[in-house]
Amino acid sequence: MSTILEMRDITKEFPGVKALQDVTIEVERGQVHAICGENGAGKSTLMKVLSGVYPHGTYTGDIVFEDEVAQFRDIRDSEDHGIVIIHQELALSPYLSIAENIFLGNERARHGLIDWRATNLEAQKLLARVGLGDDPSTPVNEIGVGKQQLVEIAKALSKEVKLLILDEPTAALNDDDSAHLLDLIRHLKGQGITSIIISHKLNEIKDIADKVTIIRDGRTIETLDLLSEDVSEDRIIKGMVGRDLAHRYPDRSVDLGEEVFRIEDWWVHHPADPSRTVIHGANLNVRAGEVVGIAGLMGAGRTELGMSVFGRSYGTNITGRVFVRGQEVNTRTVSAAIAAGIAYATEDRKQYGLNLIEDVKRNISVAALGKLARGGWVNGREEVVVAEGYRKSMNIKAPSVSSVVGKLSGGNQQKVVLSKWLFADPEVLILDEPTRGIDVGAKYEIYSLINRLAAQGKGVIVISSELPELLGICDRIYALSEGRITGEVDIADATPETLMQYMTKEKEADHVHP
Template sequence: MSTLLKMQNITKTFPGVKALDSVNLEVNAGEIHAVVGENGAGKSTLMKVLSGVYPHGEYEGEILFEGSEARFSGIADSEKQGIIIIHQELALVPLLSIAENLFLGNEVSSRGVINWPETFRKTETLLRKVGLREAPTTLVDKLGVGKQQLVEIAKALAKEVKLLILDEPTAALSESDSQALLDLLLELKSQGITSILISHKLNEVERVADRITVIRDGTTVSTLQAARAEINEERIIRDMVGRDMAHRYPERVRNIGDVLFEVKDWNVYHPDHAERQVIRKANFHVRKGEIVGIAGLMGAGRTELAMSLFGRSYGQNISGEARLHGKPIDTSTVSSAIASGLAYVTEDRKALGLVLDETIQKNISLANLEGISRAGVLNEAHEQTVAEGYRKAMNIRTPGVYQKVVNLSGGNQQKVVLSKWLFTEPQVLILDEPTRGIDVGAKFEIYGIMNQLADEGRGVLMISSEMPELLGMCDRIYVMNEGALVGELAAKDASQERIMSFIVRS
C-alpha cells in the first residue's frame, strides 16, 4: 500500500504553549486512519496544519502529499490538492439549499452564469453516493444533524476529495446516524478514498480504522495496526493517558441520605405548538449524596425535562411542583432556579454554556456576579482569585484565567462550564450529556467531580446517551420514552437490556 501523506517533525507553538512537538503522521492511500488522544493533545491543531488553516511558515516540519512537498498558504490550497476537512461544527449555510451548499464557492457555471440543471443533476448523484434521497432544493435547516453531516461529505466529494478529514463526526449524532456514517466511510474506502478520523468514541475507531495514531501532550506516542491485532480499547487508552485505566469509572463509597429534590406531576407543552405535550406527568426524586441517571433514546424528552425545570427555559403551559428539602421552590425563571439551589450544565456547551470569546475568568463568574461584587460593584481581583481557585481545583489546562475559552479543548471548556455552576453553590446539579465530545482522561476527571459533589451531600441528575456511563456512575436510573418516565432501576438491577426493555414496552 503506497503512502499518500507524510507529516514529519511538525512543531507548532502558540504564545506560552507548544501545541505540537515533532509530531509524525503517515497515512497510506485507501485506508481509514484514526487519530486519537485526550482533549488538548494536539489532534485538531495537527489537522489545521495539514489543511492550511495554519499556513506554511507558521509551523516547523514538513508535509509530503502524494510524494511532493506541500506548502499550503490556506484552505483553498489544500482543497485544490484534494485534502478536505470537515470540522465538528458544520460549515453549512442553513438557509441555502443542499445544492447551493454543495457547490458554494465551487459553482457549476459558464461565463459567470450558474448552470442550475447541471448543478441539480450533480447534486442528485452526490446525494445518492452518501445515501440521501432529499431533493437538491431542500433547505439545509430542514435536515437533522445526521443528514447535515452527510451533506458535508457530499460537499467534499464534489471537490474530488483524495484525503477526507473528519473531526469528531459522530459527536452529536444518534446511534443509528453514527452507524450510517461509519458505513459510508467504509464504502468510500472501497472506492479508494482515504480518510483521517478524529474521534473520542473508541468503539467506533476500533470498528473502522486500519491504523490508529495516538497523540499525547503534543507528541506522537504510537501507531497501532488492525492487521496485527494491535487495536484494542485498553491499549489505546493506556497510550492516550499514559497509564492503565483498570477502572473506567472512579470508585465511590456511597452515603445516600434523605430525599433532597423532588418533582411531582411535571407537564410541559411544546413552545411553538401549544397542543403538543412534550413531558407527561413526570415524577422523580434525588436523594442527598445520590447520582441519578435519566436514560432514553434521542427525542425521548430528557433535555426538555431538564430545561423546563431550570427556569422554564423550554416549553409553555408548564405545570407540576418542584421541592427541595421537602419545600416547594420557585423555578419560574433562571435566576429564581439558581437562587433555589439548582444548576444546569447544558448539552451544548459552546452555544448555550459559554461565552466563547470571553476569558475563563469572566465565564466562571457569569452565573454568580453577586459572589464577586459588593454594593453592585464588581471586584475584579476577587473574580480573578475565584477563577484561579477553580482553575487549579478542576485542573483546567491553560496558562492562566485570562485565556479565551474559544481556545480551550473540549474537555477544558466543559470544566469551565462546571466551574461556573459550582460557583453558584447548587444543591442539585443537572448534567446534560456532561462528557459528550471529550476524551477518556477528561471524562474520568469529570466523573471524579460528580463523585465529590455526591460525597458533599449534594444531588446529581445526569442525562446521558451512553448507557455504560449511566451504569458505571449512577445509583439509580430512570428510563424515559416519548416524554414519560417509564421505568426506574437501582444500580444493582440495571443493565442495557433492562433499560431497552422499558423503552420497547412503553
C-alpha cells in the same frame, strides 16, 4: 500498499504554548487512519496544518503528499490537491439549499452565471453517492445534523477528494446516523478514498480504522495496526493518557441522606405547538449524596425535562411542583431556579453554557456574581482569586484565567461550565450529557468531580445517551420513553437490557392532565 501522506517532524507553536512538537504520521493510500488523543493533545491542530488552515511558514516540518513536498498556502490550496477537511462544527450555510452548499465557492457556472440545472443535477448525483435522497433544493436548516454531515461529505466529493479528514464526525449524531456515516466511510474506502478520522469513540475507531496514531501532549506516541495486532480499547486508552485506567469509572462510597430534590406531576408542552405534550406527568426524586441517571433514546424528552425544570428554559403550559429540601420552590425563571438551589449544565456548552468570546474568570463567576459584588460593583480581584482556585482544583488547562474560553479544548470548556455551577453552590446539579465530545482522561476527571459533589451531600442528576456511563456512575436510573418515565431501577438491578426495555416501552394511557 503505497503511502499517500507523510507528516514529518511537525512543530507548531502559539504564544506561550507548543501545541505540536516533532509530530510524525504516515497514512497509507485507501485506508482509514484514526488519530486519538485527549482534548488538547494537538489532533485538530495537526489537521489544520495539513489542510492549510495554518499555512506553510507558520509551522516547521514537512508535509509530503503523493510523493511531493506540499506547501499549502490556505484551505483552497490543499483542496486543489485533493485534501478536504470536515470540521466538528459543520461549515454549512443554514439558509442556502443543499445544492448551493455543496458547490459554494465551487459554483457550476456558464458565461458568468450559475447554471442551476447543472448544479441541481450534479448535486443529486453526489447525494446519491452518500445515500441521501433529499431534494437538492431543500434548505439545509430543514434537515437534521446527520444529513448535514452527509452534505459535507458530498461537498468534499464535488472537489474530487483524495484524502478526507473527519474531525469528530459522529459527536453530535445518534446511533443510527453514526452507523450510516461509518458505512459511508467504508464505501468511500472501497472507491479508493483515504480517510483520516479523529474520534473519542474508541468502539468506532476499533470498528472502522485500519491504523490508529496516538498523540499525547503534542507529541506522537505510537501508531498501532488494528488489522494485524490485538489492540484493545484499554490499550489505546493507556497510550492516550499515559497510564492504565484500571477502572473507567472511579470508585466511591455511597452515603445517602434525606431527599434533596423532587418534582411532582410535571407536564410540559411543545413551545411551538402547545397541543403537543412533550413531558407527561413526570415524578422523580433525588436524595442527598445520590447520583441519579436519566436514560432515554433520542427524542425521549430527557433534555426537555431538564431544561423545563431549570427556569422553564424549554416548553410552554408547564405545570407541576418542584421541591428542594422538602420546601416547594419557584422555578419560573432561570434566576429563580438558581436562587432555589438548582443548576443545569447544558448539553450544548458552546451555544448555551459558555460565552466563548469571554475569558475563563468571567464564565466561572457569571451565575453567582452577587457573591462577588459590593454595592453593585464586582470585586475584580476576588473574581480572579475564585477563578484561579477553580482553574487549579478542576485542572483546567489554560495559560491563565484571562484566557478566552473559545480557544480551550472541549474537555477544558466543560470544566469551566462545571466550575461556574460549583461556584453557584447549588443543592442539586442537573448534568446534561456532561462528557459528550471529551476524551477518556477528561471523562474520568468529570466522574471524579460528580463523586465529590455527591460526597458533599449534593443531589446530582446525570442525563446521558451512553448506558455504560449511567451504569458506571449512578446509584439509581430513571428511563424515559416518549416523554414518560417508564421505569426506575436501582443500580444493583440495572442492566443495559433492562434499561432498553423501559426506554422502548410503548406509551400507556395518560392519567388525566389537570
